[in-house]
Amino acid sequence: MKAHWSVVLAPCLVALTFAVSGVSALLGDRPLVWRARPVTLSEAMANRDQGEVVRQVGAGVSLDGRYDVYDVIKRGQHTPATPLEAAIATREAYMFELGLAYGAHLGPDNARALFCLADAGEAAEIRDALREKFGRQDCGGVTLPW
Amino acid sequence: MAAASANDFTRVYYQPVTSPLRVDPRAAAWALGLVFAIGLAGSVYRIPIQVTDALETIERSLTVASLPASFASGIGNSASMLRPLREVRTKLLVEIGDALGGRYDVAFRGYHALSGVVLVLLFVGVAGARTWTDVTALVFALAVLTGMHTFSGMFREAYPTNHFLTISTYAVATYALARSRGGRLADVAAVAFLVISLLTLESGVLVLAVAVAAAAAGARGISRPALGAMALVLAGYALFRVGYLGLHTAGLGEHATGLWASVISPSEQVARFGANPLPLYAYNVVMSGLAVLLSQPSAGRWTVAEAWLRGGLSPVFVVEMGSSVLTTALIAWYAFGRDAAGRRRWRDPVVVVFAAVLVANAAVSWAYAKNEIIGTAGVFYALAAFAAARAWLVQPTSAEATAGTPSRWPAGAAVALLAIVSTAWAVRDVGLHFKLRHTAFVSRSEWSEVLVPNKRDAWPANARRLEVVSRLKAEAVATRVPSPAQMPEWGESWWGEE
Numbered sequence: 062m063k064a065h066w067s068v069v070l071a072p073c074l075v076a077l078t079f080a081v082s083g084v085s086a087l088l089g090d091r092p093l094v095w096r097a098r099p100v101t102l103s104e105a106m107a108n109r110d111q112g113e114v115v116r117q118v119g120a121g122v123s124l125d126g127r128y129d130v131y132d133v134i135k136r137g138q139h140t141p142a143t144p145l146e147a148a149i150a151t152r153e154a155y156m157f158e159l160g161l162a163y164g165a166h167l168g169p170d171n172a173r174a175l176f177c178l179a180d181a182g183e184a185a186e187i188r189d190a191l192r193e194k195f196g197r198q199d200c201g202g203v204t205l206p207w
Numbered sequence: 208m209a210a211a212s213a214n215d216f217t218r219v220y221y222q223p224v225t226s227p228l229r230v231d232p233r234a235a236a237w238a239l240g241l242v243f244a245i246g247l248a249g250s251v252y253r254i255p256i257q258v259t260d261a262l263e264t265i266e267r268s269l270t271v272a273s274l275p276a277s278f279a280s281g282i283g284n285s286a287s288m289l290r291p292l293r294e295v296r297t298k299l300l301v302e303i304g305d306a307l308g309g310r311y312d313v314a315f316r317g318y319h320a321l322s323g324v325v326l327v328l329l330f331v332g333v334a335g336a337r338t339w340t341d342v343t344a345l346v347f348a349l350a351v352l353t354g355m356h357t358f359s360g361m362f363r364e365a366y367p368t369n370h371f372l373t374i375s376t377y378a379v380a381t382y383a384l385a386r387s388r389g390g391r392l393a394d395v396a397a398v399a400f401l402v403i404s405l406l407t408l409e410s411g412v413l414v415l416a417v418a419v420a421a422a423a424a425g426a427r428g429i430s431r432p433a434l435g436a437m438a439l440v441l442a443g444y445a446l447f448r449v450g451y452l453g454l455h456t457a458g459l460g461e462h463a464t465g466l467w468a469s470v471i472s473p474s475e476q477v478a479r480f481g482a483n484p485l486p487l488y489a490y491n492v493v494m495s496g497l498a499v500l501l502s503q504p505s506a507g508r509w510t511v512a513e514a515w516l517r518g519g520l521s522p523v524f525v526v527e528m529g530s531s532v533l534t535t536a537l538i539a540w541y542a543f544g545r546d547a548a549g550r551r552r553w554r555d556p557v558v559v560v561f562a563a564v565l566v567a568n569a570a571v572s573w574a575y576a577k578n579e580i581i582g583t584a585g586v587f588y589a590l591a592a593f594a595a596a597r598a599w600l601v602q603p604t605s606a607e608a609t610a611g612t613p614s615r616w617p618a619g620a621a622v623a624l625l626a627i628v629s630t631a632w633a634v635r636d637v638g639l640h641f642k643l644r645h646t647a648f649v650s651r652s653e654w655s656e657v658l659v660p661n662k663r664d665a666w667p668a669n670a671r672r673l674e675v676v677s678r679l680k681a682e683a684v685a686t687r688v689p690s691p692a693q694m695p696e697w698g699e700s701w702w703g704e705e
Binding site for chain 1: 239242243245246247248249250252253255339340342343346347349350353596600622623625626629630632633634636637640641644648651652654655659660661662680681683684685686687688689690691692693694
């Protein structure tokens with residue numbers, strides 16, 4: 062019997078773990094294994110988590126606020142960022158456009174800083190889109206968020 | 208003297224296992240099956256309804272008035288597909304969602320999760336474990352079933368239901384009927400299963416392959432007249448599909464597919480094989496069959512070769528191919544061996560049916576290779592693995608042991624080898640849940656492109672459609688799923704990129 066336990070041990074452990082996790086998810090919306098951790102709106106943006114961005118915006122979180130981003134933009138560090146700045150950190154134009162589509166403010170007052178951040182962060186597609194809309198920006202004297 | 212001692216040990220070692228627990232092995236088998244099924248259901252249920260290939264079908268169901276109307280609409284809405292029951296299921300689930308107060312996620316995701324539970328429990332029922340040794344083999348087989356790369360394909364997508372899962376379920380149910388005592392009810396059910404399967408997906412023909420192969424192997428649960436009726440159903444389906452509706456099947460250049468270490472696009476397929484597509488079709492069939500036995504290639508593409516050439520052979524290839532090669536060897540050992548009565552085991556229904564489904568399933572993959580398409584063969588592979596593992600655990604047979612026949616293996620080595628393979632499958636089983644989490648993330652993300660606030664002109668004009676789509680989106684984004692950044696960084700190297 063001992064030898065047979067060696068055959069069933071690993072599969073049973075895995076099955077039992079995910080069964081308990083599954084029941085916990087069904088009953089309390091809290092799976093035990095690989096549960097979604099709470100993130101700020103900017104962290105969701107920096108993680109390319111489009112669904113979480115939409116959920117938080119729908120729940121009333123402002124796309125124009127500045128929120129902490131931990132361990133994404135800078136490894137092991139807290140980096141405050143607006144969702145649009147966090148989108149630039151991903152270098153993905155679709156994340157930047159997501160922010161705009163769901164109501165983030167983009168105007169002459171913040172375009173320069175975003176352009177310079179995109180330029181410095183090698184987010185070429187976002188930088189070019191900003192240049193097309195607002196013209197080339199002078200980055201001299203602009204303080205970047207990180 | 209030393210040899211005699213070894214034989215004595217072997218005789219004792221391979222005695223039927225008795226449990227110190229006062230639990231019936233049959234009850235334990237069902238309980239273990241339920242544990243596997245609940246874990247699967249828990250992960251599947253948390254995948255939001257996907258947008259790709261699903262939302263359009265759901266929206267279409269809103270434009271028809273009734274279930275019969277859905278059936279009728281499913282007959283003429285495609286130039287190549289005849290899948291009216293897909294439309295009916297979608298309509299039915301929307302109506303159930305309405306009845307639940309607009310909880311479409313409960314209806315659709317609950318259906319998908321419940322279908323997984325049904326398949327796993329059918330598998331347990333068909334295996335028919337009666338002893339503790341059987342239970343051991345069953346746990347191994349359940350790990351094979353849920354760890355197979357073809358299995359995850361049945362749960363990672365839903366359009367908005369997964370028809371490959373439907374076909375696998377009816378195929379296993381048909382096998383259960385073939386192994387039963389039979390009777391009129393079994394006959395009617397077998398014919399009904401074929402009709403339902405064919406009207407769900409073209410791969411429904413696998414249900415007939417199961418029935419015929421089981422009968423050829425001596426399983427008499429489905430009578431000959433019923434088999435004849437099933438053949439007539441298939442002939443009628445073919446006549447209706449080709450003769451009346453004039454539908455063609457998927458052909459060259461309709462889907463991207465793998466070729467050796469790369470993927471070729473539809474236009475490349477036409478350019479390279481337009482004059483003679485047979486080599487590509489043959490490649491797809493052979494590779495689809497091999498994928499079940501070796502876990503490579505994946506969707507026709509030898510990703511292991513690509514990884515090798517890049518110099519980065521990650522653990523996923525070792526675990527997946529290693530477990531599959533050893534399990535396939537175990538099944539081959541079983542199929543080409545003899546049972547206690549001296550009969551060749553390749554005549555066993557489970558071996559014959561697996562071989563038939565493998566060939567038929569590979570054949571229906573001729574136009575392009577996709578892991579989901581060969582999901583049914585994967586399920587029967589796991590059933591064959593059950594039979595093989597059970598025989599492996601009891602070898603040498605009790606009759607041989609009584610006669611003093613020495614074991615073919617040193618004592619304990621046979622079980623130890625199976626334990627290693629079983630553990631590898633358990634690792635793959637974790638990968639199933641890892642991939643399902645990733646799928647949940649992708650499905651949830653897709654909703655960000657639906658009902659986009661600054662594109663109101665693209666929103667549905669119809670109030671009912673807008674209401675349902677809004678509800679679907681709200682449910683999807685409300686489901687908390689971990690982003691890839693929250694998953695272990697080493698996950699991809701152990702369980703694959705997706």
